[in-house]
Amino acid sequence: MTRASSTLPEQPPISRPRARLNSVARTFDALRIRNYRIYFTGALLSNVGTWMQRVAQDWLVLELSGGSGLAVGITTALQFLPMLLITPYGGLIADRFDKRAILRVTQSWMAASAGLLGLLAVLGVAETWHVFALAFIFGVGTAFDNPARQAFVSEIVDREHMPNAIGLNSASFNAARIVGPAVAGLVIAAFGSGWAILANAISYLSFIIALAIIDPGRLHGIERAVRGKRQIREGLAYIRGRSDIILVLCIAAFVGTFGLNFQMTSALMAQQTFHKGAGEYGILGTFMAVGSLTGALIGARRKTAPRARFIIGAAVAFALIEVVVGMMPTYWSYAAVLPIMGLASMLTLNASNMSVQMGVDPQLRGRVMAIYMMVMQGGTPIGAPILGWVGEVFGARWTLIGGGGVALLGVLASAAIMARRGGVRISPTFSTRRPWLSLHTRSR
Numbered sequence: 468m469t470r471a472s473s474t475l476p477e478q479p480p481i482s483r484p485r486a487r488l489n490s491v492a493r494t495f496d497a498l499r500i501r502n503y504r505i506y507f508t509g510a511l512l513s514n515v516g517t518w519m520q521r522v523a524q525d526w527l528v529l530e531l532s533g534g535s536g537l538a539v540g541i542t543t544a545l546q547f548l549p550m551l552l553i554t555p556y557g558g559l560i561a562d563r564f565d566k567r568a569i570l571r572v573t574q575s576w577m578a579a580s581a582g583l584l585g586l587l588a589v590l591g592v593a594e595t596w597h598v599f600a601l602a603f604i605f606g607v608g609t610a611f612d613n614p615a616r617q618a619f620v621s622e623i624v625d626r627e628h629m630p631n632a633i634g635l636n637s638a639s640f641n642a643a644r645i646v647g648p649a650v651a652g653l654v655i656a657a658f659g660s661g662w663a664i665l666a667n668a669i670s671y672l673s674f675i676i677a678l679a680i681i682d683p684g685r686l687h688g689i690e691r692a693v694r695g696k697r698q699i700r701e702g703l704a705y706i707r708g709r710s711d712i713i714l715v716l717c718i719a720a721f722v723g724t725f726g727l728n729f730q731m732t733s734a735l736m737a738q739q740t741f742h743k744g745a746g747e748y749g750i751l752g753t754f755m756a757v758g759s760l761t762g763a764l765i766g767a768r769r770k771t772a773p774r775a776r777f778i779i780g781a782a783v784a785f786a787l788i789e790v791v792v793g794m795m796p797t798y799w800s801y802a803a804v805l806p807i808m809g810l811a812s813m814l815t816l817n818a819s820n821m822s823v824q825m826g827v828d829p830q831l832r833g834r835v836m837a838i839y840m841m842v843m844q845g846g847t848p849i850g851a852p853i854l855g856w857v858g859e860v861f862g863a864r865w866t867l868i869g870g871g872g873v874a875l876l877g878v879l880a881s882a883a884i885m886a887r888r889g890g891v892r893i894s895p896t897f898s899t900r901r902p903w904l905s906l907h908t909r910s911r
Contacts, residue, residue: 498635515646520667531593540728543728551841557614562698567681578668633824701834702838712826756809761813786871857869
């Protein structure tokens, strides 16, 4: 008589091709949702145009100003100044009104601004002050668009798919970053900056059409904030009580203000350090985007919000890499390191964005994300002119070396200050095989 085995039969191992397919499916999981597929497609096409304009606008300013780095810095500052001034109101509007309706208005506003600037450039009548003025007007639309766009994702997908959707949004932006600058460089070289900017104006139609055909019956409705007094202060008070969010905002502020001026710094490096033209400048953006896209896809695989130790580590790595990039001796060595910087920047930004979005009260998401966008992009009006001046006085390399250095000091100082306040507990643990720093957060 034989005794029956008490163990379960061994399961056949999953084949490597099947495991890879499962991994790919997990990376693009949110695209199975119809509304998100429509949203993603429209945003991708629009983002290609956005990157074309970013490259073309900076190149146009360099041409009109005789190669002034300060003029490029002022243009960037004016475009992002509304993020600093009025984004909190944009967040409040996103919490109180239909986000699809808001996005239709903001997308139309930015399309009109881009169309006018492109037309002026094509006709040959554009002047530097035209670019300054229209960059500010364009920024006003962005200040209301960004909070609504960030918060709208939570209505398109459920909470389970939110980390994946946030990562794919970044992937869309950076996939466009690969195509847009390269196409812009070719268009600028062949036809001029104005046509590249006009292409962006037309690209907004794709996102507007996507908003129109999204099925409202499949959206995940969130109770809107009712009209009341001190609603922006309510959002600020909520943030003050969340030390984990404060830490992320501080990191985003230093990285955004001093580290993320890639379009300006690459334009200066291409033209003044390496003596290259518009085509080579556009290629630099593509190299950067390869790394950024990789970082975004890595982020899309996440199922939970990242921890503070990851955000701090990624920010420190990004700042150090930016300093190294500024020291590269040749155009091609500079281009070769850009994907690494793009990867580090996207890991930092994606983790920060996901941490805030996943950890905030849904009724306050618009206002909190507005504050996040304000500190991340709103610091550009401060950082861009400073770095532009540094580029003119000390050379283009120092826009990267100095920007990365200040970002590094800011991130480390933020972690140290929050640790002293009690909002962050830092526990260093060292191993003989490899050292690491363990970081934990807790709300006060």
